[in-house]
């Protein structure tokens with residue numbers, strides 16, 4: 512529900528910066544701005560989309576708070592679709608808070624998180640998927656993730672959803688006509704909306720097929736380093752990140768907790784977790800640590816099973832490989848600076864392709880480039896993703912699309928089986944509703960509040 516008051520917030524991040532921007536949006540934006548801004552020119556015509564230089568002064572006009580540039584965006588040509596004023600002041604948190612307090616004293620209300628975007632949505636400047644893209648853009652960890660969300664903000668996903676929606680509306684109209692024909696005993700039959708349904712299905716299928724790749728682009732890969740004690744897991748984490756994050760000693764059982772660090776490889780964020788070495792635990796702490804490893808492995812996109820190449824393979828190594836048979840794994844043979852104590856044939860029965868075995872020396876940093884490349888390949892990440900395509904990266908969108916796809920398939924089946932036409936019409940209506948959840952045409956207030964409350968203040 513859209514509120515009609517005038518809101519304000521600091522739009523730039525907290526902390527010291529070159530400049531800071533304070534936003535005002537709502538019907539009183541210009542009136543309030545006029546009261547605090549003293550132009551350096553004789554006149555200030557407040558033309559829309561122009562910048563004016565001057566001072567922000569206290570309400571009584573006696574004290575100058577800062578020298579600023581101010582712009583006014585007249586509705587509806589603004590981000591929120593309302594009158595918007597932006598004050599570019601100096602990036603001092605002290606002065607930004609003072610200006611904010613002044614604006615609040617004059618009648619602005621402090622904006623809630625995401626409230627500017629929420630107003631843009633309610634004023635039809637952007638749809639819900641675009642608003643979500645906006646929030647994801649500012650939090651994007653890589654240029655690729657940013658580009659994907661920028662394309663979504665520009666409407667490429669909305670366009671595909673609208674295309675499918677249009678086809679389903681056409682299909683529904685035909686289906687409803689066939690219900691009318693069925694009632695008219697003398698009439699001929701209306702054509703079944705099969706081509707429209709097929710085309711819509713293929714759009715939905717194509718969008719859904721992008722999810723895995725888009726998820727990797729926006730969220731990266733969750734990589735878990737496992738193996739028995741002392742094989743060099745912590746050394747590997749440190750070598751890959753270039754940081755001394757995990758303690759390395761020659762005492763087996765050094766690592767107990769999960770140690771997480773992130774790196775970006777070929778545009779993909781790798782969240783690397785170093786774990787406790789797996790063996791029969793010697794105490795309760797180690798037992799707990801090992802239990803955590805299995806939990807972590809159950810949700811891993813990729814497991815790096817580290818083996819020590821310098822000592823014979825043991826039953827512990829075998830057991831770890833067996834237990835990870837259904838996990839996406841890479842075998843990392845470490846300590847390649849030392850003579851290899853066992854033949855690769857020893858792990859042949861695990862049926863691991865050559866591409867999934869990488870030899871490294873974590874201690875001397877050899878083989879790390881090859882390992883990084885193997886991680887990207889095994890994790891299914893693309894080194895050159897086409898982020899201009901309409902992609903689904905948001906779980907909410909994916910779930911709504913899956914529901915829509917089920918509805919469309921049910922409609923198609925009902926038509927094929929010549930069931931009563933009302934069934935197909937019902938499913939088509941449901942499919943349209945599900946698509947409307949993505950763009951926000953039909954989204955509950957509860958869901959909307961949840962989405963916008965996760966935005967940052969000033970967005």
Ligand SMILES: Nc1nc2c(ncn2[C@@H]2O[C@H](COP(=O)(O)OP(=O)(O)OP(=O)(O)O)[C@@H](O)[C@H]2O)c(=O)[nH]1
Nearest residue numbers: 740741742743744745746764765766788872873874
């Ligand atoms: N020669 C050689 N030694 C290594 C290499 N990587 C690790 N080490 C040594 O192996 C020992 C164990 O290394 P860690 O990285 O602590 O092994 P870990 O697998 O984390 O061990 P836990 O935490 O006990 O499970 C240390 O003495 C390391 O210096 C390597 O590539 N070559």
Ligand SMILES: [Mg+2]
Nearest residue numbers: 744745765766
């Ligand atoms: Mg360790």
